[in-house]
Amino acid sequence: MNEGNFRMNFNKIPDPNLKENKLEDGEDKKVFFKDADELLNVLKTLPNFGEGSKDIEQYTKKALEELKNDKEALAIFKETSDKFLELQEKIVEKIRHKTHMLESERDNGYGDKRSRRKLRMGLHGIASVFNSIALTDILQRGIKTDSETIIFYLLPIMMNGFAMVGNIAMSRHVSKKEKEIKTTRDSINSRNKLQSFLEYVSLVGSKEKDGYSYNKELSQKLANLNIGENALKGFFELHNNLVQNESIDLLHGLEIAGRYANKFDDENELKLLVGKLIEMSPEDKFEYESYLENLLTNLSENKNLGQVDDFEYKMLCKQVYPPGNYDTFEHLDKYKDHTNDLDKYKFNREGMDIYIDGMSGYKLRDGTVPNPEILKEYSVRLEKINDISRPKTLTEFLEKNTTTDAETVEGKLLSYLEQNNYSKDAFDVVIAYQLGEDYAQLIQRSQDQVVQFEDVETKEYIQLAELADIYGDNLKETIKHIVKKIRESKDASLFEKTSVLSGKQLVAGERLAEDLKILPEQARNNVVIQKKVETTFKNIFQGDPIMLQNSKEFSLLFSTEDFNSNIAELWRIRLENVFSSQVGNMIDVSALQTMQNKAFQEIQSEAQKYQELVEVETSKEGPGERKLKKLRHLKTYFSKNKENAHARMVAHVCIATNYQMLENPNYFELVIFDPERKRNMGTTMLLTMEEPDNKKYLLYNPNPSVGLVSEVSAKRLYKMMTDQVIEFAKENNFDGILVNPNHGASTNRGGLFLQALQQSTVKENDSDKKINLSKEHTLGGGYKYKNDLSIIWEK
Amino acid sequence: MSLKASTNTYKKLSNKEEITVDDLRAMIYEFKENVDKLETALNESEDTSKTS
Numbered sequence: 001m002n003e004g005n006f007r008m009n010f011n012k013i014p015d016p017n018l019k020e021n022k023l024e025d026g027e028d029k030k031v032f033f034k035d036a037d038e039l040l041n042v043l044k045t046l047p048n049f050g051e052g053s054k055d056i057e058q059y060t061k062k063a064l065e066e067l068k069n070d071k072e073a074l075a076i077f078k079e080t081s082d083k084f085l086e087l088q089e090k091i092v093e094k095i096r097h098k099t100h101m102l103e104s105e106r107d108n109g110y111g112d113k114r115s116r117r118k119l120r121m122g123l124h125g126i127a128s129v130f131n132s133i134a135l136t137d138i139l140q141r142g143i144k145t146d147s148e149t150i151i152f153y154l155l156p157i158m159m160n161g162f163a164m165v166g167n168i169a170m171s172r173h174v175s176k177k178e179k180e181i182k183t184t185r186d187s188i189n190s191r192n193k194l195q196s197f198l199e200y201v202s203l204v205g206s207k208e209k210d211g212y213s214y215n216k217e218l219s220q221k222l223a224n225l226n227i228g229e230n231a232l233k234g235f236f237e238l239h240n241n242l243v244q245n246e247s248i249d250l251l252h253g254l255e256i257a258g259r260y261a262n263k264f265d266d267e268n269e270l271k272l273l274v275g276k277l278i279e280m281s282p283e284d285k286f287e288y289e290s291y292l293e294n295l296l297t298n299l300s301e302n303k304n305l306g307q308v309d310d311f312e313y314k315m316l317c318k319q320v321y322p323p324g325n326y327d328t329f330e331h332l333d334k335y336k337d338h339t340n341d342l343d344k345y346k347f348n349r350e351g352m353d354i355y356i357d358g359m360s361g362y363k364l365r366d367g368t369v370p371n372p373e374i375l376k377e378y379s380v381r382l383e384k385i386n387d388i389s390r391p392k393t394l395t396e397f398l399e400k401n402t403t404t405d406a407e408t409v410e411g412k413l414l415s416y417l418e419q420n421n422y423s424k425d426a427f428d429v430v431i432a433y434q435l436g437e438d439y440a441q442l443i444q445r446s447q448d449q450v451v452q453f454e455d456v457e458t459k460e461y462i463q464l465a466e467l468a469d470i471y472g473d474n475l476k477e478t479i480k481h482i483v484k485k486i487r488e489s490k491d492a493s494l495f496e497k498t499s500v501l502s503g504k505q506l507v508a509g510e511r512l513a514e515d516l517k518i519l520p521e522q523a524r525n526n527v528v529i530q531k532k533v534e535t536t537f538k539n540i541f542q543g544d545p546i547m548l549q550n551s552k553e554f555s556l557l558f559s560t561e562d563f564n565s566n567i568a569e570l571w572r573i574r575l576e577n578v579f580s581s582q583v584g585n586m587i588d589v590s591a592l593q594t595m596q597n598k599a600f601q602e603i604q605s606e607a608q609k610y611q612e613l614v615e616v617e618t619s620k621e622g623p624g625e626r627k628l629k630k631l632r633h634l635k636t637y638f639s640k641n642k643e644n645a646h647a648r649m650v651a652h653v654c655i656a657t658n659y660q661m662l663e664n665p666n667y668f669e670l671v672i673f674d675p676e677r678k679r680n681m682g683t684t685m686l687l688t689m690e691e692p693d694n695k696k697y698l699l700y701n702p703n704p705s706v707g708l709v710s711e712v713s714a715k716r717l718y719k720m721m722t723d724q725v726i727e728f729a730k731e732n733n734f735d736g737i738l739v740n741p742n743h744g745a746s747t748n749r750g751g752l753f754l755q756a757l758q759q760s761t762v763k764e765n766d767s768d769k770k771i772n773l774s775k776e777h778t779l780g781g782g783y784k785y786k787n788d789l790s791i792i793w794e795k
Numbered sequence: 796m797s798l799k800a801s802t803n804t805y806k807k808l809s810n811k812e813e814i815t816v817d818d819l820r821a822m823i824y825e826f827k828e829n830v831d832k833l834e835t836a837l838n839e840s841e842d843t844s845k846t847s
Binding site: 063066067070073076077079080083 | 815816818819820823824827834
């Protein structure tokens with residue numbers, strides 16, 4: 001009797017790289033064993049069976065002898081064994097079918113949501129069938145021997161075998177899955193990674209407890225794949241709880257959570273959702289899923305969500321408006337529904353349609369010669385950026401290459417910039433900082449598109465367009481963010497003497513608020529508040545001629561409506577918003593922006609050498625002809641509801657996080673959705689500019705998402721969007737649609753989209769017809785428009 | 796889940812000094828139960844695959 005061994009062997013997890021396993025699916029199952037000894041010998045060769053098997057016989061001998069007298073039990077056993085054998089073919093066929101399905105789904109890059117669901121079901125299928133295939137094998141190998149031998153050997157073997165073979169099969173699957181995840185690691189975005197992870201957990205979650213020690217290890221490996229760190233930390237806590245409680249329900253809950261919580265940047269969100277799900281019966285869960293799905297549809301049709309829990313709201317919004325570089329979710333409590341601001345306009349409130357073909361490719365325009373050096377130089381620079389763009393690697397890089405007392409990554413970055421005299425390389429480190437975790441997604445999107453096309457010119461254009469996007473951002477918000485982070489940290493003292501905005505200046509609004517509070521009602525008007533603001537500003541920035549130049553301009557940010565708000569807070573926010581990015585003494589803003597501008601111009605002028613390929617509709621594909629790509633359907637809405645606040649983030653515009661701009665009743669948007677994908681696709685920021693001479697202009701800032709612009713014909717998309725805005729302007733009696741055609745001033749999109757915009761302006765003697773307004777109009781943040789505006793359309 | 800159930804039996808048994816005939820009987824009934832469940836599950840999944 002060696003009970004210790006018997007138990008020990010089961011708990012030991014087999015080597016996942018097992019090759020010699022005789023139970024491999026697809027091996028010759030027709031080989032039967034001459035006798036039970038042979039079967040036992042084969043089983044003994046299996047890892048995990050090992051030494052313990054020697055004692056099986058002895059361990060159960062007496063019981064088995066006694067069992068021979070229990071005819072009823074034996075009959076049931078025989079009957080069940082036979083039945084099981086009959087089911088075998090069915091099971092094997094099922095596994096093959098499901099595996100095949102799984103593989104084809106995987107090969108197709110997980111496909112759409114529906115096929116991902118199918119994939120998951122496939123995995124579940126395999127998971128449940130795994131349980132029985134182990135038994136099938138054992139039975140199949142042993143069944144042809146006489147029934148007494150079967151009973152004698154099979155029962156204890158089954159007992160051990162269930163667990164053992166189950167473990168082997170599972171670990172083999174897990175190692176396959178792990179390999180799969182590894183190989184596809186670079187080609188799936190973080191959502192899919194998390195998805196794979198959840199699928200994996202749901203798979204092993206339906207297994208028994210003992211498989212976990214190996215799986216936990218794998219989970220931890222997965223955790224290191226740079227998926228939202230906090231989220232996974234939270235996830236593991238749950239995971240560990242599940243292991244302890246063996247709660248399959250919870251795992252199913254997590255799985256649903258995985259589908260809806262786009263990015264687990266908030267552990268509590270996830271826990272709330274899972275908490276809600278585990279309370280539910282399977283039917284309720286199903287219903288809850290369709291409830292969420294419906295809400296998702298509503299949201300992607302620009303409808304109100306109605307009453308939902310906060311975490312559901314956030315999670316659904318994140319699904320339709322995926323979080324990006326300028327995270328609007330930071331200010332979630334600041335957004336309101338401003339639909340009323342649009343009451344005065346005439347337009348189709350059901351939304352408008354855009355049908356547009358997918359892109360066929362790009363080619364060099366006749367007579368243009370590409371400069372391969374540009375692509376080469378920036379590709380090399382991009383590789384370096386890639387090496388350090390993750391928060392962890394960036395910190396490591398800065399620590400190695402900077403001598404500084406700064407503790408924050410921003411402080412280190414600033415020191416690095418100073419120590420390297422704002423060199424080109426140092427500039428790229430700022431780009432890496434700016435891209436952060438978005439980088440992987442950005443590169444992935446680019447790679448996905450590059451592989452779709454075979455010809456070199458298309459590939460080159462796509463790369464240039466992506467580079468234009470990366471280098472096209474004017475860094476204003478990033479600089480502001482760096483300054484803010486430093487100021488909020490201990491590092492502030494390191495840079496303090498050069499910082500322009502002092503604490504005193506920031507709290508000056510308190511005094512101002514008191515002054516305003518005592519004003520009688522009739523004195524509460526624009527002139528008064530602006531005058532007071534100007535005086536306070538002048539007092540506080542005495543002796544700083546550069547800042548004093550801005551006093552008038554700054555005062556204009558305030559108006560009568562502000563009397564009802566917290567003036568002290570407004571003062572601080574506006575002061576920071578307007579000036580923190582101009583804290584010239586802290587960061588050499590102009591050095592960075594000069595480099596950025598140079599880089600962008602180089603890339604953009606290279607990108608402009610290309611043109612879109614005209615698609616040829618053909619009934620059959622012949623040489624030189626291109627198949628028409630799938631027609632994309634987009635929906636656009638003139639709108640300003642609460643959730644639209646996130647569209648600017650999808651549009652990747654730097655003022656996305658500016659929530660104050662939404663308070664302006666003259667501001668609204670033309671938001672774009674892909675109803676099929678249930679995703680927002682960016683937006684067009686619009687501003688009604690009313691002039692003292694009663695003229696009314698519409699400021700045009702089209703920013704469809706980077707992805708959309710590269711997936712469809714950028715030029716046609718521009719045309720279609722612009723036509724809708726022109727129609728709107730006509731209907732609503734505008735005198736013209738104005739634009740600042742410089743990159744970054746109206747659109748952050750580069751490449752052919754920007755080119756289309758610049759070509760679409762009204763021309764006069766071969767150059768843009770310009771218009772100067774008499775009043776300055778603020779879109780948001782430091783984005784003000786007055787002089788030198790080009791005309792897209794005029795009455 | 797047949798594996799899960801059997802594993803539970805296994806765990807129960809592996810702590811015992813010796814397996815008795817009652818334990819074996821329990822295993823047989825459990826085996827039958829699991830195969831029945833498996834049969835049902837297979838039939839159900841067949842229905843699902845037909846409709847999808």
